[in-house]
Amino acid sequence: MAEVRIPTILRPYTDGERAVPATGGTVAEIIDDLEANHEGIKERLLDGDDVRRFVNIYVDDEDIRFTGGLGTAVSDSATVVILPAVAGGAAEFNTAVGAR
Amino acid sequence: MLTIDEATRDAIVAHARRDHPDEACGVVAGPFGSDRPSRFIPMLNAAMSPTFYEFDSGDLLKLYREMDDNEEEPVVIYHSHTATEAHPSRTDINLASEPNAHYVLVSTRDGAEVEGAPIDFRSFRIVDGEVTEEEVRVVESYEDDVPDTTQKAED
Numbered sequence: 001m002a003e004v005r006i007p008t009i010l011r012p013y014t015d016g017e018r019a020v021p022a023t024g025g026t027v028a029e030i031i032d033d034l035e036a037n038h039e040g041i042k043e044r045l046l047d048g049d050d051v052r053r054f055v056n057i058y059v060d061d062e063d064i065r066f067t068g069g070l071g072t073a074v075s076d077s078a079t080v081v082i083l084p085a086v087a088g089g090a091a092e093f094n095t096a097v098g099a100r
Numbered sequence: 101m102l103t104i105d106e107a108t109r110d111a112i113v114a115h116a117r118r119d120h121p122d123e124a125c126g127v128v129a130g131p132f133g134s135d136r137p138s139r140f141i142p143m144l145n146a147a148m149s150p151t152f153y154e155f156d157s158g159d160l161l162k163l164y165r166e167m168d169d170n171e172e173e174p175v176v177i178y179h180s181h182t183a184t185e186a187h188p189s190r191t192d193i194n195l196a197s198e199p200n201a202h203y204v205l206v207s208t209r210d211g212a213e214v215e216g217a218p219i220d221f222r223s224f225r226i227v228d229g230e231v232t233e234e235e236v237r238v239v240e241s242y243e244d245d246v247p248d249t250t251q252k253a254e255d
Contacts, residue, residue, distance in 0.1 A: 009197045054195055056157045063157045083160055084197035086143075089123050090181045090189050091151035 002030060002078040009084060013038040022080070027057060028070040030080055045082065054085040101235045102202045102223040104128075104176070108140050109238050113219055115142045116180035116206040120213035123180050124206075125153040129167050130175035136242060137175040137202070152191070153179050176223075178204035185209070186220035188231050196226035202234070 001021040006014050014020050020038070024030035035042035045055055050069075057064045058081040064072045074080060108128055116124045125145050128137035141163065146156035155163070167173060177198060181189070186207035188196070196203060203224045212219040225232045 007197065009199065056160060058157075058161055061161065063161070065157070081161060081164075083157075083164055085154055085157070085195065086125070086127075086160060086177060086197075087147075087152070087154035088179060088189065088192035088195045089147070089149065089152035090184045090191075091149075092190055 001076065002074050002080055004030065004034060004080045005082065007083055010041060010044060010082065013041040013044075024074055026070065026074060027059065027064055027072045027080070030074055031070070054087055056083045056085060057081070058083070101237055102137075102176070102204070103135075103237045103239060103242075104137050105241050106238055108137055108176075109221065109236075111140045111142075112176075112178050112204060113206060113221065116208050116219075117213045117215060119145065119180070120208040121150045121182045122148055123150065123153040123182060125155065125179040126177075127163065127174045128176035128178070129170070129172040132171050132173050135175060138242075139170075139172065150182050174198055174201050176204050177201045178206065180206045180208055182208050182213075186222045187233075188224055188226060193226055193229055193231060199225075199227045204236075 001023050003019050004022050005019050006017060011017065022030045022033040024033050031042055031045055045052060051057055051064070059067065059072050059074055060078050064070070115126060118124070123145055126142040129139040129141060130136040131138070143155050143159060143163070145153040147154045184207065186205040188203060188205065192203070203226050205222050205224065207220040211217055221236060223234050223236045225234060
C-alpha cells in the first residue's frame with residue numbers, strides 16, 4: 001500500500017492522522033480509495049476531473065503535473081504527498097479555490 | 101498575538117523592499133507547538149508578479165520535508181503587497197491553508213520600499229475564511245522575553 005501524507009488542513013478528514021495508507025495503481029485510484037475511507041476528501045482535492053489549481057500532489061517527490069497528472073503510476077511502496085499551495089496576493093483571483 | 105524578534109522582522113521587511121515592485125514571500129519556521137518564529141526562510145515568488153505570489157511547487161515540497169525533519173511548522177507565512185494595504189485580499193483569504201500560522205503582511209506602497217521609510221507590518225489569523233488581525237510584539241531576542249506565566253510563578 002502507498003502512504004499518503006495529509007496536510008494539516010485536511011487532517012479533519014483523517015481523524016488527525018498525518019499519513020494514511022491507500023491502495024491504487026494511479027493517483028486517481030489512490031484518491032478514490034482515500035474517499036472510500038475518508039469521505040469528503042476527494043472534493044477538496046479535485047475540481048471535476050482535474051486536480052485543483054492550488055493543490056499540489058507529489059508521487060515519490062515528483063509533482064504529478066509533470067508526470068501525467070491523475071494517471072501517474074503509484075507503486076506499492078510509493079509515498080504520495082499532498083500539499084496545498086502557499087499562494088495569494090493583492091490580485092483578485094477568481095478561480096481561486098484553495099481550502100474550500 | 102504574534103511575538104517576533106527584531107532581526108526576523110527586519111529580514112522580512114528587507115526581503116519585501118528588495119523584491120518590490122513584485123510581491124515577496126516566505127516562511128518563518130519554529131519548533132512544533134512553540135509559536136516562536138525562529139528560522140527565517142525567504143522563498144522565491146514563482147509567479148514573479150506585483151499582484152500575486154506562489155511558492156514553486158518543488159520548493160514547497162522541500163520546505164515541508166525540511167520542516168518535518170526538524171519537527172518544525174510554519175509559524176509565520178509572510179508576503180508583501182506592493183500597491184495596496186497590508187491586509188489580506190480575498191485571494192489571500194481563499195488560499196490560506198495553515199490555520200495555525202500567523203499570516204504577516206507588509207506593504208511597500210507609497211514609498212515604503214525605501215530603506216528607513218515607515219512601513220506597515222501587520223499580522224492576521226486566517227481560519228475558515230475568517231480574518232482576525234492580531235497585535236505584533238517585537239522583542240529584541242526571545243531569550244530576554246520572559247513569558248507572563250513564568251513571571252507569575254516567581255511572584
